[in-house]
Amino acid sequence: MTFSVDAIKELGLSAADAIKPKKQELGQEQFLKLMTTQLTHQDPTKPMENGDFLAQMAQFSTVEGIGSLNDSFQAFASSMTSSQSIEASGLIGKSVSVPSDKGVLGLGSPLEGNIKLNGTTNQATVSIKDTNGVVVKTLNLGSQSEGLKKFEWDGLLDDGSYAPPGVYSVEAEATIGGKNTGLETFMAAKVESIDLGDPQKGVVLNLGQLGAVEFSKVKQVF
Structure with a gap:
């Protein structure tokens, strides 16, 4: 001008x-x-x-x-x-499901989560690994239809003993259309507090041992 x-x-x-x-x-x-x-x-x-x-x-x-x-x-x-x-703020004390490849086995509470299937399968499995990356338990979910499917592990090992409480890695896969396909996992965790400190991220939920996750990534509340 x-x-x-x-x-x-x-x-x-x-x-x-x-x-x-x-x-x-x-x-x-x-x-x-x-x-x-x-x-x-x-x-x-x-x-x-x-x-x-x-x-x-x-x-x-x-x-x-x-x-x-x-x-x-x-x-x-x-x-x-x-x-x-x-x-x-209304989620504090409640459990939510968020995208994650880690889950928490509590003292007296199971490790819980969901797998996301993009098609039907006759065989879906969830491998649970310890901090060293060693598979300690494999959950066979069998045939499943498309969508989110729940799974849980109470900590029981194949030898009859129980795994110690803590954070475990989770890896899921299924045979879809004749191909072995890796699946996205959503893990359950309890909301301990919320954080409003970073305006770039918005509201952040503190999930204890699973760390912090943006409120917008919450998949389910239960």
């Missing part, structure tokens, strides 16, 4: 001021003053073309509109965060 030197001087601005990046942001009142002043100083033999005048007005309207839109988005984002905070 360009204004004449006479118009700029009449408003008490120097040419240097007019081209400084920080001075390019004009308020509505200052813009209108510049526009009016420029019209009074224009050459009568070469008046501003209607197209030029409308173009300058359109540029200002666009800038004003973008500013208003940005403010609206910020207000909307703030409202969404507040809404999520209220909703997430």
Whole structure:
């Protein structure tokens, strides 16, 4: 957007001021003053073309509109965060299902989760590994239809003893369409607290031994 030197001087601005990046942001009142002043100083033999005048007005309207839109988005984002905070606070003490390849075997509580099948299968398995990556238990789920399918492990090992409580890795696979396919797993964990500290991530749930996970990734609440 360009204004004449006479118009700029009449408003008490120097040419240097007019081209400084920080001075390019004009308020509505200052813009209108510049526009009016420029019209009074224009050459009568070469008046501003209607197209030029409308173009300058359109540029200002666009800038004003973008500013208003940005403010609206910020207000909307703030409202969404507040809404999520209220909703997430009600999850404290409840169990949720989130995308994860790790699960928690508690003292007296099983390791629970779901596998996601993109088709029917006649054989689905879940391998549970310890911290060294050694398979300590394989759960045979047999034939399953498409969708989310629940599984759980009470910690019982093949030798009749029980595995110690803690975090275990989970790996699932199934034969779908004649091919051995890796499956996405969703693990259950109890929400211990919520964190509102990082505006970039939004509301974050603290799932104890499973760590922190964004509220938007919660698949189920139970």
